[in-house]
Amino acid sequence: MAAALRGALTRHDIVMDHVSTLYDAEMVIGDSTYDAVLLDRQLPDGDGLELVAKIRKKGITLPIIVITAKGEVPDKITGLETGADDYLAKPFVFDELLARLRAVMRRSETLRPALISIGRLSFDPTYCDVSVSGQPLEMPRREALVLECLVRRAGRMVPRPALMEAVFGLDDEIQPNALDSHISRLRRKLAASQAGVVINVIRGVGYLLREAS
Numbered sequence: 001m002a003a004a005l006r007g008a009l010t011r012h013d014i015v016m017d018h019v020s021t022l023y024d025a026e027m028v029i030g031d032s033t034y035d036a037v038l039l040d041r042q043l044p045d046g047d048g049l050e051l052v053a054k055i056r057k058k059g060i061t062l063p064i065i066v067i068t069a070k071g072e073v074p075d076k077i078t079g080l081e082t083g084a085d086d087y088l089a090k091p092f093v094f095d096e097l098l099a100r101l102r103a104v105m106r107r108s109e110t111l112r113p114a115l116i117s118i119g120r121l122s123f124d125p126t127y128c129d130v131s132v133s134g135q136p137l138e139m140p141r142r143e144a145l146v147l148e149c150l151v152r153r154a155g156r157m158v159p160r161p162a163l164m165e166a167v168f169g170l171d172d173e174i175q176p177n178a179l180d181s182h183i184s185r186l187r188r189k190l191a192a193s194q195a196g197v198v199i200n201v202i203r204g205v206g207y208l209l210r211e212a213s
Helices: 002-011 022-031 048-057 073-082 094-109 141-151 160-167 178-192
Strands: 037-040 064-068 086-089 116-118 121-124 129-132 157-159 197-202 206-211
Touching: 002 094, 022 037, 022 048, 037 048, 048 064, 048 073, 064 073, 064 094, 073 086, 086 094, 116 206, 121 141, 141 160, 141 178, 141 206, 157 160, 160 178, 160 206, 178 197
Parallel strands: 037 064, 064 086
Antiparallel strands: 116 121, 121 129, 157 206, 197 206
16 A cells, blocks of 8 residues: 555655654654655554654644544544544545645645745745746746745755755655756756746755845
8 A cells, every 4th residue: 555655646746755664654753854644553563543642742743644444433533632633544545535635734834934935936835836926937846846945944055965855755766966957957947037046056065045136
């Protein structure tokens, strides 16, 4: 199921990481920044709800959808009261899962700015839409993810590892210059569209997006 979900989500341009135990999940959630978690209850080292309880106890509000064969009403109530945002019983249709995932992510977006603007560039984090002076600027999903990471920290240096984490999943086969290629294409598009922003390379360290002088 994990392999099937990974393939389906990737086809919808969603960058994801997959781990198979509660221990590993707790580690990556603590070390990384995610928009949502899909969590199976029945894992090799315990019940997924144990992880939900730990996450909520730490004050982490990350949206969590529990996926499980335990679909009786008492099971759903337990899952939701433990802290899950949604509870989906197997078997399910992928389109329903995708709709639920987008719904919990939209709810979490209410805590973020509706639109991020710098220069003539605007970025809508809810839909990952980019525009310049109100006109849409088309770009592939990964370039948009690079841009999102940079505009959220406009005026500050973003380390390469943070950008890699935002754009690529743990299981992605990454070419050595993949990030540099995305940055290069993004810089050309921003310049050609006169977005009024520039991306500076801090060699060997990271990148910085700022308003053009």
